[in-house]
Amino acid sequence: MGSTPASAGGVTGVEPAQDAAHKGNWLRRLLVVLLLVLPLTASVVYMWAMWDPRPYLEDVPLAVVNEDEGAMYKGEHRNFGQTTVDSLLGTEYLNFQEVSAEDAAKGLADTNYLFTVRIPKNFSADAVSVITENPRQAQIYVTENGYNGTAGAFLTNGVVPQIKARLNQTLTANYADNVLSGIIKLRDGLGRGADGAEKLDAGAQQLQAGATQLKDGTSQLTEGTGTLTNGTAQLKDGSGQLAQGAQQLANGTSRLSEGGTKLQAGTDQLADGMGQVSGGVSQLTSLLIPLLTQAQQVAPILNPVIDALRAVGMNAEADQLAGLLGKIDASNPENMVNKLGQLEDGAQQLHYNLSDPSAPYRGGLNQLTDGINTANDGAHRLSDGATRLNDGVVRLDDGAQRLNDGATRLDDGVTRLNDGTTRLTDGTGQLATGLREGYNKAPAIPNKEASAKQFGSPIVYTESNLHPTKTASDPSDPTSVVADSGASLLLMLVILGLIMFIIAILQPRPASVAGALRGFLVLALAGAGVALGLGAVSSALGWHPVSWPGIIAAMALVVLSNAAILSLVKSWFTPLIAGLVSFALFALGCFSFGGIWPVSTTPLPFRILRPLHWMSYQRDAFIGATQGDLGMKFWIAVTALAIFTLVAAGLMGLIGSRRRRYATTATATEPVSAA
Missing domain, CATH: 1.10.287 (Helix Hairpins)
Incomplete structure (x- = not known):
């Protein structure tokens, strides 16, 4: 009985201490986030900003489609579209592949191509219209997919101008050949006309001499x-x-x-x-x-x-x-x-x-x-x-x-x-023929203003993006851009993962299986709420999934896989190490999953690790559901996310069981206090 107050007092004294310990742990976790995780995040972002993917350009698949039907040029049928394709295929530092329109569209939607180049059927006809009454600039269509990496625009903006310059040079060379050939032929014709004029002059002199002799002859004829x-x-x-x-x-x-x-x-x-x-x-x-x-x-x-x-x-x-x-x-x-x-x-x-x-x-x-x-x-x-x-x-x-x-x-x-x-006739004939040939072969330009415009810019490039990350808000100001539907990939996967990572860091380390399960559920519910909010933002930006059942299932597995893996790391390591490991896994996923940098532009080790990271499958499931392509790739991604979730949850339960068993064994072996 004497021990009862002491016991009661002991219990009463422990509770404030535990509360203080919990508050101290929360403050330490917050300090870890502020002093370690956020600086590391800024460092990684800076490293990504400094990453130069151009050495990997030759590994980036690009598609070119030639639908050009050709046109008559200088008396023969020419296909300038094929000339353009050959020029692209001959670019050593670019990995262009000539495919059909169907394969190009499917490959771009599946993010297999960074962008596609399509040459329409009237390309040659427009190209050779430069000196006609109605000059028309040739069209080339360049199509991207923002889901192939939000930083892919960096590559595209660097590569497309080079392609434009190369193709413009190719077509301008044909224009110059046409005009210069006409000028050369005009010069030849004028030269022949000059030769004929010289012969005409010599013949006229002989005609005058012959006429004089004819006059003398007629006088002698009278005699x-x-x-x-x-x-x-x-x-x-x-x-x-x-x-x-x-x-x-x-x-x-x-x-x-x-x-x-x-x-x-x-x-x-x-x-x-x-x-x-x-x-x-x-x-x-x-x-x-x-x-x-x-x-x-x-x-x-x-x-x-x-x-x-x-x-x-x-x-x-x-x-x-x-x-x-x-x-x-x-x-x-x-x-x-x-x-x-x-x-x-x-x-x-x-x-x-x-x-x-x-x-x-x-x-x-x-x-x-x-x-x-x-x-x-x-x-x-x-x-x-x-x-x-x-x-x-x-x-x-x-x-x-x-x-x-x-x-x-x-x-x-x-x-x-x-x-x-006779020589006079020959000379005048050559003069007339030469001048006429020069006139006919000289380039006729009935619409000088339109032809000059086409010479200056022979090809018009129409660029489009299936899911643009950013679009210009003011056509006259290229620096004025706003977020667009393609940003949904970053919001729904990267930003969602980062927020769930921060929430996981702020959670206490679970001491039991029940605590781990409770932390997993809290993190999953928080992630679901964040996903709904980010989904609303993405929808405001123009994100409209084709398959809503597919996107609901995909995002549910995204939240569950993130929650399960982050909870597993939280259960396995101490708070500091768990924060570092979680951030390292998150950073690895961001760099290798293909949502920021195209997969083919990352170093080989990251490409090898990509199939082992859950964010890669989150991206595949998200893109498939958004575009309505619920094919094999989508179902492989969904299955992989389910496996990641179940394996992480199983390991989390196993770690919690072992920790509880170790705690029980340690309590049983402690010496009984004399009090």
């Missing part, structure tokens, strides 16, 4: 006409002989005409006689052909007689009989019936040629007679003309020689004049 009169005297003798010969020709044609008349009369007599012969032949054949036709019918009956004669040895008689039968045999083309027919036809044909004016012979004879008569008339006329010609030749001969001399000189002058005019 030569007098010489022609003397030359006709020599022609007089020949013209006299021509008159005599023409008279003799007229006499001969007269005799020939008389002979033709006699030949025509004899032919008439021969035709009459041949008509009588033809009639007699016709009478003869009309008698013989029927008899021979009957004999042809009887001839086959005599063939056995021929065989009988041969059988008795009378071969000569058989041969004679066979020969006779052969002459009347109908199958023999040379039988007597056919011969008689031919004789009758021949007699009729001969009578026809001798008597009918349309027959070749009689017609030719008539024409011959007419021709002889015409020739006779002509011969007489020739004789008359030759006589008169003789009179004219006397006067013509005198000037012929002088005219010949002048004509020779005129011919020389005209020849030289012709050569000069």
Whole structure:
């Protein structure tokens, strides 16, 4: 009984001491947060700000899609889109991959590509319109995904301008080639025109000299006409002989005409006689052909007689009989019936040629007679003309020689004049052709202002972001930016994790399984409340998940996995060490999970550790639910987060059980106080 007050007083005295101890522990934890965790956080953030990912650019996948259909350029079909793709693929420090539009869109949504470049189907057609009436700037579409790392814009802002400059240079080089080629061809055409002009000048000089000589030649030709009169005297003798010969020709044609008349009369007599012969032949054949036709019918009956004669040895008689039968045999083309027919036809044909004016012979004879008569008339006329010609030749001969001399000189002058005019024509033709070619090949620029604008900026880049972290609030001020829907990844994962980490540091170290469970529930509920608040902020920034059931499940597992792992660390280590370990794990996750820096831009050790950190799966689950892509990647992430949560909770319970067992064993082994 005496001990009761003491016991009561002892209990009463312990409670204030415990309260004071708890308050002291809370203050120490707060000091750890203020003096250690926050400076470490600032240091890590500073290190991330100084991190240079550019050496890893060649490992960052970039997609390029070419939908260009090409266009006609300089008479051939060209695809400047493919030229652009080849230029990008040839960039050694960038990892461009040519893919289809579908693969590019899916890869960008899955954060497999830092950004995509799409070349539309009318790229070439717009590119070659630079010197048309309606120049159009070629379009290229660059699309990013802020969920591929909020610091990815640092890379994109550094790489895209280089790509723009490279592609602008490529297209501008084609423009310059087009314009410079036109200028070069214009110069060539003008050069050819100058050459032609020089030839034209030389030809004109020769033309002038030839014209002078032509004038001299015509003067000499005038003098030569007098010489022609003397030359006709020599022609007089020949013209006299021509008159005599023409008279003799007229006499001969007269005799020939008389002979033709006699030949025509004899032919008439021969035709009459041949008509009588033809009639007699016709009478003869009309008698013989029927008899021979009957004999042809009887001839086959005599063939056995021929065989009988041969059988008795009378071969000569058989041969004679066979020969006779052969002459009347109908199958023999040379039988007597056919011969008689031919004789009758021949007699009729001969009578026809001798008597009918349309027959070749009689017609030719008539024409011959007419021709002889015409020739006779002509011969007489020739004789008359030759006589008169003789009179004219006397006067013509005198000037012929002088005219010949002048004509020779005129011919020389005209020849030289012709050569000069030919060269003049060639020169003027070359001049016209050269100038026309230069005009046609020179670049025509109907819309100078629009073409100049396209030369200055040949490609228009349309940039977009599936989930931008920041957007410009004032287009005229590039420094004026506001947070956008892409910041939801930082808010819902990084900021949520940081707040839950701070709450966990401020919690007391659990002394039992019940205490650990209570701390886990408090941290989970606090995390859920923070998640709701950050979700509201993200929604105000434009974050609108496609799958709300998916995002609810994903965020529930995010909160539970954070709470379980932070509670496990809190249960395992002393408060100071727990704070350092929790922060180290959080910092490792922030650097390697792909939400701040793209995974491919981090050092290799972080890429290896990424699959081992729960924040990597939180990011995959969050992105899949936000974009409505609840595929294999989403379910792997959800399953991994559930496993992290269950394993951490199990280890936390095991550590609490062991700590309670150790505490019980220690209490049982303490010596009993004498009081």
